[in-house]
Amino acid sequence: MTAIPFDNSYARLPERFFALRTPTPVAAPSLIRLNHDLARSLGLDPDWLAGAEGVAALAGNRVPDGAAPLAAAYAGHQFGQFVPQLGDGRAILLGEVVDRAGRRCDIQLKGSGPTPFSRRGDGRAALGPVLREYLVSEAMAALGIPTTRALAAVATGEPVVRETLLPGAVLARVAASHIRVGTFxxxxxxxxxxxxxxxxxxxxxxxxxxxxxxxxxxxxxxEGVVARQADLVARWLLVGFVHGVMNTDNMSIAGETIDYGPCAFLDAYDPRTVYSSIDQHGRYAYGEQPRIALWNLTRLAETLLPLLAADETEAVAEAEAVLSGYAPRFEAAYHGGLARKLGLTEVREGDAALASDLLKRMAENQADFTLTFRALCDAAERPDDDTSVRDLFVDPTAYDGWGSRWRDRLVLEGRDAAATAAAMRRVNPAFIPRNHRVEAMIEAAVERNDFAPFEELLAVLSCPYDAQPSYARYAEAPEGGGVGYRTFCGT
Incomplete structure (x- = not known):
């Protein structure tokens, strides 16, 4: 058995699907972190990966036996503008493995040097974006949201040039595949x-x-892609996730969250929230994500028209029929998820309106998204105490009328208060990757070569639904509700 048992199906597709390209070696690779549990699930030996040969492979300095390194070709709509050729400009697919559960997975090196698709870029990645993607993708996995995963982060020992000189790094990313709407x-x-x-x-x-x-x-x-994307975006909204750059080349055909560039999580709830510095018109705002997903899926449907039917009119009708299923699928997933966040298990008329009214009041009162729903768990357990929720509203009385109706609705469930609260805590995380904590982690690593905040934050986020009282500070909202926070694309 080879150190990495590759079985590379994408490399067996026609040559025009990709450009063969080996990673560019780096000066002095050193392992920042290896995801031991993920390695084992992939059938890989963590000790080998953490050793000299493994680190060389993860950095791109050594091509492992059986690998078929390539840069995939794809196009895409970027902020609504179509670009006919994009492709992997700073990522190289080493190959595929079949994990212990029989699932085929890509292993890709991100930041591994220029490719024919680099468009004059250096093909490298800075340390900060690598740590952000490692941490946020693993947090999303712990939250139960389909996502690419981080196998390893490796420092390159050489700088990259952005606005300033920054330390370089390579992310070893694992995905069901890296096929995108833009590939079609x-x-x-x-x-x-x-x-x-x-x-x-x-x-x-x-x-x-x-x-x-x-x-x-x-x-x-x-139909399958539409269903997975509807479910995925609903899950994003239910934890307050803002992808930040939902271009068609950033939408995975497999239904996973992919490409954690200018991503962030809501602090104070506002559906108009935009964190990405390059999204100047709010195209990819938190509340716009369901609409944009459908827009992207419509672009996918357009590519499939020649395969749906020989007659164009018939093909368009087929595509439209499938796309019409997106809205009800999304609404069912989203409103069903909101109901569970409120402790409701039986579908009753008025439940969706009850949830929508809460969100409206939260937006008007700058209530923190994650803290509000987590506080409702405590309120469900203590029927006579709404203090922890009320205190999150600028005007605490704005909660009262809604809270009374919510408690009346809980009575109709007929469940024990402790059981209701326990069920709510399983879907309302106590911990998310708070934006200010992520930035502090990146600053410590980049400015002081201190990875202790990264390790601690990663440990906390691995159990997002647990109370973890000794780490309560990681659940706290930033001063000012995070207003004015901006993220930047790692390229």
Whole structure:
């Protein structure tokens, strides 16, 4: 058995799908962190990965036996503007492994040097964005949200040039695949129907095997992607996650959260919240994410028209029928999730309005999103004490009328208060990657070479639903509710 048992299906696709490219070696690679549990789940030996040969492979200084390093080709709409060729400009897919559960996974090196798709970029990654993606992707996994994972972070021992000189790093990322909506767009814009068909067949076999045997497999493929994206975006909203750059080249066909660039989490609740410094018009605001997901899925449907039917009118009708299922799927996932956050298990008329009214009052009173729902867990357990929730509202009386109706609704559930609170705590995290904590972690690592805050924050976020009283400070909201916070793209 090789150190990494590769089985590279994407590399067996036609050559026009990618550019073969080995990573560019770095000066002095050193391991910052290895995800031992993930390594073991992939069937890899953590001790080998942490050793000299493993670190060399994770940094891109050594190509492991069996690897087929490549940079994937794709296109994409970036902030609504179509770019016919993007591709992996600073990432190289080492290859694929089949994990212990039988799932095929990509192992990709992000920040591993220039590729033919780099567009004059250096192909490198700075330490800060690598640590952000490592931490936030692992936090999302702990929250139960489909996501790419972080296998390792490696310091390169050499600087990268951004606004200033910054320490460089490489992220070893694991994904179900790195196939995107933009991958389909790459072939569609070139009129390459055979390429589209080969890609669709690959995705069917890899991600939607149940659809491969359907009477209309390409329609079933689109249905599968629509369903996964509707569920995924609903889960984002339920924990206050803002992706920040929902371009079509950042939407995974597998239904995972991918590309943690200018991402962030809500502090004070406001659906108009934008954190990304480059999203000047709020296209990817927190509350816009469901609409943008449908917009992206519509672009995917357009690429699949030649596969859906020979007649264009019939193909458009097929696509529209599938896309019409997005809204009800999203609404069911989102409102069902909100109901569970409020301790409701039986669907009753008025539940969606009850949840929407709470969110409206939270927005008007700058109530912290995560703290409010977590405080409701305590309130559910103590029917005579709403203090912890009221105190989160600028005008505490704005909560009272809603709180009374919520308690009346809980009575109809007929459950024990302790059982209700316990169920609520399983879906309302106590800890999220607070933006100010993430920034402090990055500053410590970049400015002082101090990785202790990174390690501690990662440990806290690995159990987001547990109370962890000794780490209560990590649950605290920032001063001012996080107003004015901005994130920046790592490129």
């Amino acid at each position: 767009q790459y072939f569609a814009v070139r009129g390459d129907v055979e390429g589209l068909r080969a890609l669709a067949d690959h995705v069917l076999a890899r991600h939607y095997p149940e659809a491969a045997d359907a009477s209309r497999p390409y329609r079933a493929l689109l």
